[in-house]
Amino acid sequence: MTEQRIDLGLAASTPRSGGCGDACGCGHGGAAAATSDAPEATTTHVLRVDGMTCAHCVRAVTDELNAVPGVRVVDVDLRAGETSLVRVSSTGVATSDDLAAAIDEAGYTLV
Structure with missing residues (x-):
């Protein structure tokens, strides 16, 4: 049995967690930025x-x-x-x- 898997390298980035917003300086921009990185269905x-x-x-x-x-x-x-x-x-x-x-x-x- 031969199996071939081709990954096109289009994996979506994982949203960062946390609700600290922009104040902490971590760069992820809080929850609003996390939803913009959500993977496509x-x-x-x-x-x-x-x-x-x-x-x-x-x-x-x-x-x-x-x-x-x-x-x-x-x-x-x-x-x-x-x-x-x-x-x-x-x-x-x-x-x-x-x-x-x-x-x-x-x-x-x-x-």
């Missing part, structure tokens, strides 16, 4: 894909999915000869239809 889609048999297949699917606007992370659990699982973390920009089209474009079947 993401959705995880679990796709079942038939026809993948090797690392080339994983790369083809990963490349097509990464081309979809809003996709942050693609994680493929290759199960050669079976249905593979593809987890896609994305913002609200990427729809299920966009992801299905990317799988189709790569030449594989979404189950």
Whole structure:
């Protein structure tokens, strides 16, 4: 079983805690600044894909999915000869239809 995880390095920064405001001089600006660093909401889609048999297949699917606007992370659990699982973390920009089209474009079947 081959697993490939591609992290695009887009992890959001962690908001700092504390309600000391600007008076302490720590530079984080209090609670208002913490909310401005809040990570963007993401959705995880679990796709079942038939026809993948090797690392080339994983790369083809990963490349097509990464081309979809809003996709942050693609994680493929290759199960050669079976249905593979593809987890896609994305913002609200990427729809299920966009992801299905990317799988189709790569030449594989979404189950």
